[in-house]
Amino acid sequence: MKKYKKYIIAVGILILGMILGNVFSGGDSEKTHTEGEHEYVQDPVTQLWTCSMHPQIKMEKPGNCPICGMELIPLEASDSSSENIADDEIVMNEESYQLANIQTTVVEKSSANKEIRLLGRVKPDERRLYSQVSHIPGRIERLYVNFTGEKVYAGQKIVRIYSPELISAQKELFEAIKSKDVYPQLYTASRNKLKLWKLSDKQIEAIESSGKVQEQIDILSDHSGYVMSRNVDTGDYIKAGGNLFDIANLSTVWVMFEAYEADIPWIHINDKVSFTIQAIPGKNFEGKVTYVDPFVSSNTRVAKVRVEVKNPSNMLLPEMYASGIIKAKMKGMDNTIVIPKSAVLWTGKRAVVYVKVPHEKTISFLYREVTLGQDMGQFYSIKEGLKEGETVATNGVFRIDASAQLLGQKSMMNPEGGKVNLGGHAGMDMGGDTKASSEDHSKMDMSDSKMEGEISPDHSKMEKETDHTDMNQRITTTDGFKNQLEQVFNAYVKLKDAFVKGDNSTASASAKTLLSAMKNVDMKQLTDHNAHNHWMTISKEITESATSISKISDIEKQRSHFKHLSAHLSKGVKLFGVNQKVYEQFCPMADNNKGAYWLSLNEPIKNPYLGAKMLTCGDTKTVIVK
Known part of the structure; x- marks a missing residue:
């Protein structure tokens, strides 16, 4: 009996423990459920991934860009919400601002210099150019001055002449001398006749003292200078007033x-x-x-x-x-607003600058159209659109404008704003994606890309950008890519020839042909990482320069863009080759004596920057093999 009693007590204790445990566990479950519901409301923000070269791409998982194949990078959230940011501002973070190498300057008033x-x-x-003529008709018996470039002096003997008219005049003089006392006027008239034939007093006195008629007489130079041309030879018969020599002092x-x-x-x-x-x-x-x-x-x-x-x-x-x-x-412009030329984006119809907004923490810019005044070399005067003390971007302006285009805001080519079809890289199918990204375009890593107006005039510097690839080492690629690049180069040669002839309209048409050839270049054939990165930069710069040339008609501005285009295409030809022997040539006097390169299929120099003015100025610096 005692034995069963122990079992009954143990069972009772077990049941009591289960009841108490259920009570306490039920309370925790309810608490946990409540907290679980609270955590479910706080849904974490999903991490997005983008392409550094195509920021319109947004993916929820890491991987490769569907356009160019580059590895995606994390997309950071903008911290601009802490300030009052207007809808039309282009916001950039500090990292992208530094990578884009954006520089600014304060708008000031100055004299127009x-x-x-x-x-x-x-x-x-021209006032010291002379024609030495013979004042006496006759035959040239001797030339004292007989070659071009010889220096002569006034009063110097230049030719000896035989003149029947001069012989008759001398006889008249001798007859007048005989009746000098009776008819002094006749003597004076005979002497003046010889003077009118430019005989000197010394020559006339020599004739009188000799008492003999001189059959030949020396003609003296009326002027000092250098003989530019000799117009007679010995034995020539010349009329009075006939040109003997052209003389320049x-x-x-x-x-x-x-x-x-x-x-x-x-x-x-x-x-x-x-x-x-x-x-x-x-x-x-x-x-x-x-x-x-x-x-x-x-x-x-x-x-x-x-x-x-x-x-x-x-x-x-x-x-x-x-x-x-x-x-x-410039007279009358002693107090005018001036800004550097690099701050202005000019389309031919409008001039655009980007004004920095004076926020404390946020970096942002506003699109602004301005009216240009006088071209001041490195500066423009501004008639309307800017005020003294405002800050404008002077370097990296194209990058800010590209951000505005991606954000669907006002930009150089889209002054009304709104989403635009940004297209894709040459040979790429954008998959019908025509939406501009709402991402801050400043995240794009463009640190090794040079936009218009920011390319160093030193050609050698351009060749060292992006990485440490040896520019003398050819990158192996497919025959298809090389053939496509050759078509681009052939269009470039026609563009170069147009500048040699000084034909701006043909240059515009050739630039459009070059752009068409660029669209046919398939970047997917570049599987090597370095080759891919190089062509990404090169193609962008070539396309931008060619587009600028096609849209403007001022041949000097076209040539300025051609300089940038040539520098980047030269890099591409050296890296990939174009199945042709190419001459890289240089003129030190091009671009206002800064110097500029160009490419040619022929070694003889035909300068595209100076044209007919100095067609053969320059020399070959490098021969790029096939």
Whole structure:
């Protein structure tokens, strides 16, 4: 009995423990359920992934870009919500601001000054060009001056002449001498007749003292200078007034510079000009503007600017090349708003700048259209659109504009704003995705990409960007890609030839052909990572430069874009090859003496930057093999 009693107590204790455990566990379950419901409301933010080169791509998982195949990067949330940000502001974070190398400057008022660079040639002073004529008809018996370039002096013997008329005049003089006392007027008239034939008093006195008729007489030079041309030979018969020699006095010369029509309003009489002569290195010359041509050439669009220079040592010879600088000042513009040229995006119809908004923490910019005034070399004067003290972007402006396009805001090519079809890379199918990303475009890593107006003029610097790839080492790629790049290069050659001829309309058409060829280049054939990254940068710059050339008609601005296009295409040709032997050529006088490269299929120089003015200026720097 005692034995069963123990079992009954144990069972009772067990049941009691289960009841108590159920009570306590039920309370915890309810609490846990309540907390679980609370955590379910706080749904965590989903991490998004994007492509550094195509920020319109947003993926919920990491992987590769469906457009270019690059590895996706995390998309960070913008911290701009802490400030009052307007809807039309382009917001950037600090990292993307630094990567894009954006620089700004404060808008200031200044006088309108401009440094004008001119090219010209030394010319003889037209007021000191002489025709040495014979005042006596007759036959040339002897030439004392017998070659071009010989220096002569006034009073020097130049030719000896036989003249029947002179013989008759001498006989008249001798008869007049006999009756000199009776008819002095007859003597004076006979003597003056010889003077009118430019015989000197010394020659006439020699004739009188000899008492004999001289069958031949020496003609003396009326002028001092250098013989530019000899127009007679021994034995020639010449009439009175016939031209014997053309003589130029070079004690004073003209330097005839050519000024583009946009620079003419800046140039005034008595402006000081400093210039150098290519043939006389290390020596600087100075002069003043004495004349500005009132007519502009319909072919070259330039006007002549004349500078007079003393030349006592005859160092300056006709047809020498000269490079001049005028530090000009526009009259009536002593207090005008000026900004650097690099701050302005110009489409031909409108000029656009991006004004930095003065937030404390957020970096953002606003689209602003402005009215341009005078071109001041490295600056523009602004008539309307900006105020003194505002801050504008001066470097990386294209990157800000690209962000605005992706965000569907106002931009250079889309002034009304709204979503636009951004298209894709050459040879890429965008899959019908025409929506612009709402992401901050500043996240895009463009640190090794140079936009228009920001490319270093030093060609060698461009070749060292993006990574440490040896530019002399060819990257192996498919024959298909090389053939497509060859079509781009062939279109480039036609563009270059148009600039050689100075034909801006053909240049625009050739640029469009080049753009069509770029669209046919299939980047998917580049499987190598370095090759892929290089072509991403190169294709973007070529496309932007060619687009600018196709949309403008000013040939000098077209040539400026052509310089950038040539630099990047040269990089592509060196890296990938185009199945042809290519000559990389350079002119130190192109782009206002900064120098510029171009590519050619032929070794003889035909300069696309200076055209007919200096067609053969330059030399071959590199031969790029097939």
